[in-house]
Amino acid sequence: MIANILFVMFIGLAWGTTVGAGYVAFLTVFGIIPRLTQLTKTGNKIYAYEWSVVCGAVCGTIAFLREPTFSLPQILLLFWGLAGGIYVGMIAAALTEVLNVFPLLAKRVGVDDRLLILMMAIVFGKICGSLFHWMYFVP
């Protein structure tokens, strides 16, 4: 019995370790944190940002495993939604950058000077697609 419990605990720990490592590797490839420190000129706070990601991931995991409920005002969700959206948006932007979509497209179509307008197409596409999805598409 104890051996069983220990074995399950070991599996859980191993699982969590690999998923956590994978998550960090994923973030590293996208380079969102360096990008944000560059924009805000807070390169010396990089360790604080690392801990923020780790704490966020752990809190998210606990919240989803234990399902606590708090009776907090609805308005909090407004800010949370905005923050979550910005985060996902940055990942999406980083993904298009990693895949080298823009330079190729600009070369092929010959619009080196209008990259910005093309980028706005993707930005508005994401916003409209997302709004449409939540407001009409989901049952």
Next chain:
Amino acid sequence: MAEIVYLRMRHRIQKKLRDKVLLKDLAQIVADPSSTAILQDLCIYEVSEKDQNIIVVDSTQVLRKIREVNKNIEIQLIGPAQTIIEVVFKRRAMSIPLFIIVWLLLFTGSALTIMNFHEDVSMQYVHQRLYKMITGKEVDKPLIFQIPYSIGLGLGMIIFFNHVFKKRLNEEPSPLEVEVFNYQQSIDQYVIMNENKESMKKLDDR
């Protein structure tokens, strides 16, 4: 004693068809005024119909041409060893319909992919549970969370690319510009190696 002339080949220049490529186009020259005057109008190459849109002029070609004129010059090369000439045919105006098609393609494509992404990671379910966690109530469509989320999505992309229309948030180049630059740099590197007959010698080349 031989006169010393310093040359620095330019990285990349643009020329039209049948243009003469002069030394002053290809390189920056540092020398006595008298020899600069002679050297700068030396014709190194002439762009002809045979050429494709990229020509690589190696510095050895330049040296040979200069020695034809004057053997008594010592040339010091600084900087890149070759210049890429981009032959500009008629300046192709980008067609507006094509641009609109590409714009719509990107717009609908990214809208579709974000919807797929949301379905893929069951985001609706996550949002519902999150709503319940914070407020203690259950709703089917937690729009108060989802609408800011959607706006934040676009905002995040703009922050990442450091551009709000023409306004920049910060004077640093955006990752997009760096990416375009890197891409151009890789192409230049490829062209330098492959179009320049001097830089690679194979067994069967004579």
